[in-house]
Amino acid sequence: MNRGENRPRPLEIIERRDPPTSSINDSIVTLTAIGAGAFALLFAVSLLAGGPVQLYGGALAAALMLLAVAVRRFFTGRYPDVTAVEPRDEPATGGAGVSVADVEPVSPRRSFLTRALIAATGLLGLSLLAPVASLGPSPGDTLRRTKWARGVRLVTGEGDPVRPADVATGGLASIWPEKGIGHERSSVLLIRLQQPPGSPTRIEWVVDDLVAYSKVCTHAGCPVALYRERDNALFCPCHQSTFDPARGAQPTFGPAARSLPQLPLGLDGEGYLVALGDFEAQVGPALPRG
Amino acid sequence: MTPLFAWLFDTLDERLGLRSPSRKAANKVFPHNWSFLLGEIALFALVVLVLTGVFLTMFYRPSIEAVTYNGSFELYRGTTQPAAFESILRLSHDIPGGLLFRRIHRVAAHLFVAAGVLHMLRILLTGAFRRPREVNYLVGIGLITFAFAAGFTGYSLPYDSLAGTGIRIAYSELLSFPVVGDSIAFWVFGGDFPTGDVIPRFFVFHVMVLPAIIIGTLTIHLLLVVRQRHTQFPARGVDGHRFVLGKPLWPAQFAESATLMLWVGGVLALASILVPWSDITLIGPYVPGEVGNNAQPDWYMFWVEGALRIFPAVEFSVFNLMTISGPFIAGILLPGLVFTGLALYPFIERRVCRLEGEWHVLTNPLEIPLRAAFVVGTFGFVLIISAAATNDILSRLTGVPIEAATWFFRITAVVVPPLAAAAVYVYSTRRLRRRGRTVATNEQDAMRPYLFSAGSSDDESMARSGSEPEPEPE
Ligand code: FES
Numbered sequence: 001m002n003r004g005e006n007r008p009r010p011l012e013i014i015e016r017r018d019p020p021t022s023s024i025n026d027s028i029v030t031l032t033a034i035g036a037g038a039f040a041l042l043f044a045v046s047l048l049a050g051g052p053v054q055l056y057g058g059a060l061a062a063a064l065m066l067l068a069v070a071v072r073r074f075f076t077g078r079y080p081d082v083t084a085v086e087p088r089d090e091p092a093t094g095g096a097g098v099s100v101a102d103v104e105p106v107s108p109r110r111s112f113l114t115r116a117l118i119a120a121t122g123l124l125g126l127s128l129l130a131p132v133a134s135l136g137p138s139p140g141d142t143l144r145r146t147k148w149a150r151g152v153r154l155v156t157g158e159g160d161p162v163r164p165a166d167v168a169t170g171g172l173a174s175i176w177p178e179k180g181i182g183h184e185r186s187s188v189l190l191i192r193l194q195q196p197p198g199s200p201t202r203i204e205w206v207v208d209d210l211v212a213y214s215k216v217c218t219h220a221g222c223p224v225a226l227y228r229e230r231d232n233a234l235f236c237p238c239h240q241s242t243f244d245p246a247r248g249a250q251p252t253f254g255p256a257a258r259s260l261p262q263l264p265l266g267l268d269g270e271g272y273l274v275a276l277g278d279f280e281a282q283v284g285p286a287l288p289r290g
Numbered sequence: 291m292t293p294l295f296a297w298l299f300d301t302l303d304e305r306l307g308l309r310s311p312s313r314k315a316a317n318k319v320f321p322h323n324w325s326f327l328l329g330e331i332a333l334f335a336l337v338v339l340v341l342t343g344v345f346l347t348m349f350y351r352p353s354i355e356a357v358t359y360n361g362s363f364e365l366y367r368g369t370t371q372p373a374a375f376e377s378i379l380r381l382s383h384d385i386p387g388g389l390l391f392r393r394i395h396r397v398a399a400h401l402f403v404a405a406g407v408l409h410m411l412r413i414l415l416t417g418a419f420r421r422p423r424e425v426n427y428l429v430g431i432g433l434i435t436f437a438f439a440a441g442f443t444g445y446s447l448p449y450d451s452l453a454g455t456g457i458r459i460a461y462s463e464l465l466s467f468p469v470v471g472d473s474i475a476f477w478v479f480g481g482d483f484p485t486g487d488v489i490p491r492f493f494v495f496h497v498m499v500l501p502a503i504i505i506g507t508l509t510i511h512l513l514l515v516v517r518q519r520h521t522q523f524p525a526r527g528v529d530g531h532r533f534v535l536g537k538p539l540w541p542a543q544f545a546e547s548a549t550l551m552l553w554v555g556g557v558l559a560l561a562s563i564l565v566p567w568s569d570i571t572l573i574g575p576y577v578p579g580e581v582g583n584n585a586q587p588d589w590y591m592f593w594v595e596g597a598l599r600i601f602p603a604v605e606f607s608v609f610n611l612m613t614i615s616g617p618f619i620a621g622i623l624l625p626g627l628v629f630t631g632l633a634l635y636p637f638i639e640r641r642v643c644r645l646e647g648e649w650h651v652l653t654n655p656l657e658i659p660l661r662a663a664f665v666v667g668t669f670g671f672v673l674i675i676s677a678a679a680t681n682d683i684l685s686r687l688t689g690v691p692i693e694a695a696t697w698f699f700r701i702t703a704v705v706v707p708p709l710a711a712a713a714v715y716v717y718s719t720r721r722l723r724r725r726g727r728t729v730a731t732n733e734q735d736a737m738r739p740y741l742f743s744a745g746s747s748d749d750e751s752m753a754r755s756g757s758e759p760e761p762e763p764e
Binding site for chain 2: 086
C-alpha cells in the first residue's frame, strides 16, 4: 500500500485572500484594546469601591466586547484568509511530511498591536480577580483586638466568675472573658505561681500570685494547654514550644518566638478577678503587617 | 511570538515533543458555517457557568433551616427565612459583585440550554447524526438531559416560592411511578416532602455530580468531533465525502472561537444589568402550602409542565397492584418517549431510507422527507405543549376562559403535529420528484448535484474533482 503518494498533500490551500494593509484597522485594534483594558480596570475599581451593579456589570460587558472586536480585527488585519482542504482519513503521522498551510502573518510584524492585545487580555484577567475581595470582610484591626477590656470579668468555661481563692496553689485554670466564652483568640490561662515572678513579668498585673497569659500559642495558634510540673513550664502540644510563666511566659524552647501576652489582671469591688484592659502585646501567631 | 513565549515553547518542546503535534493541530481544518457555532456557544456558556458557579458556591448555604436576615435589604431585614433563601439575599444585596454573578449564572444557564437545544436541532435537520456519528449524537442527547437536570436543580436551590413549587411537582412526579414511586421519592427526598434533605442533596447534584458528568460527557463529545472530523455543508465542486473543506485552526478558527467566547461573556454581562433575572426578592421564599399564580418553571421545562396541564384527568388502578396516573403518563412517559424517539431516529432513518456507507456532508432536510416530517412533528408537538404551560397567562390576557384555553391546547397538541408532519412530508416528496430525484441512499449520490454542476471545470486538485474514481495502486 502506497496510497499516500496519490493523494493531495495533507493540507492544500484552495483559496487565499490577503488582507490589505490598513492603518485604520491597526488603529481600531489599538483603540479597542485600550478601551477593553480601561473598562476592565473600571470593572475592578468600581466593584472594589462598592459601586452600583450597573456600573461594574456594564464595564465588564464593555471590556469583553471591546476585546472581542480587538481580537477579531487583529487577526483579520494580520493574517491571510485561508480556505483549505484536507483528506478526511489522514495518512498516519510520520511520513506525511510538511503541510503547506502554516499560516504566517502577511503584514510586517506589528509588535505594538500584539503587545496591546496581550496587555488588554492580561488586564482583563487580573480585573476578573477583583471579586476575590468580596469573599470576606476587610480585616481592619480585628486581629489586634480580643474580647478583653477594662472591667471584663474572668469566667470559667461554665461562665462562673473567679475569685483568687478559687485557684489552688500550683493550680491552673482555663479562663474566658465574660460574654466571650468560646472566642478562641480571647482564651486565657490563669496560673498560681510557685515562685515569685521575675522580669519581664509585669508585677502590677499579678494579683495574689496569680498571673494570666493568653492561651493562644504565638507559634501557630494552638491552645497552650499543658502544664509541666517538673519545671513549671507551659507546654504547647502542637510543636513543643515551652514558655516560662514566672518570667513573662517567655519562650524557652521550641519554634515559638514571642512570649504569651500577659493579661492585665485586677479585682473588682466584689472581689472577683477582672481584666484591666485588653492585651498590650499581640495575641497569637505572627500577623502579616508589623 | 514574543521571545519569552518562544523560549518557553522551545523548552517544553524539547521535553514533551510539542512541535509536530501542535503544528498538526494548528493546521487542522474546520468547516465554517454560523450554525456550527451553536455548540460552541453552549460550551462557552458552560465555562461562564463554572466560573460564576464557583463564586456563588462560596456564599450559598444548602439548608432550609430558619435564620434571620440582618443585611442591608430593607424589605427582608429582621425577617426569618430559609437559610438557602437568606444566603442568596445576602449574596445579592450585601456582597459586592454577588448580584451580578448570580444573574450572569442564571442567564448563562438559559443560554447553555438554549444553545444546546438549537445545536441538537441543527444536527437533526442537517443529518449530522448519520453514520459514523451516531455515537456522538447519543452522547449529545445525554448532555441535553444532564443540562436539563442541572438547570432544574439550580432553579430549585434558592428555595424561593417558584423553586419550592417546582420541587413539590418533581416530588409528585417521582411518586407517580407505578408500584415503586413512593420509595423512589423517599430515596431522592429523604422522606416525605418537604424534608430538610432535599436542598442539601440537590446542592450536591448541582455543584458536584452533574457538573462532573457534564464536563466528562462534553469532553468525550468534543474528542469524538476531533477524531471523526467535522461534517460540512456541500460546496460546489468539492468532494466533501473524502475531503474536509474549511479554515485551519490557526489562526482562523482560533480567532473565531476566542472572539465568540468574549462575545458570549460580554452579552451575558450586558443581559445581567439590563434584566433582573429571577429576582428572588420579588418571588419571595417558599412557604409550604402556598403558591401564587404564574407558577411557571424555566422555559425548557415548559413542555413537561404544559403536558401536565393539558393531559386529561386520568388515574386508574391496574388489578389493584399499581396506580397509573396522569402525572406519570404526561410527566414521565411522554418526555421519555420524546427522548427515546430522538435517540432512535438516526437508526430508524438509516433503515427506512436504506442509507448506506458513511455520511460527512450535510443535507437539506427537505431532501429526506422522513426527517423533515419527524423534526416538524416532534418539535411542533414540543412547542405546542410548551405553549400550553402558559394557558393561565394567555387566558388572563385574552379573556378566554381557562377551560377553553386548555381544550384548545389539547386539540392542537394532538391534531397539529401529525398534520404538519404529513404536510411537510408531502411537500418535500413532491419537491424531490419535481427535481427528478429520489432520496439518495449513499453520499456520492447525494452529492452528485453539487459535483457535476456547471462552472466547476477547474481541476486544481483531486478535491475538486473527487468523483473521479481514484486509481488504486497495489
Ligand atoms: S502552635 Fe504551639 S508550638 Fe506550634
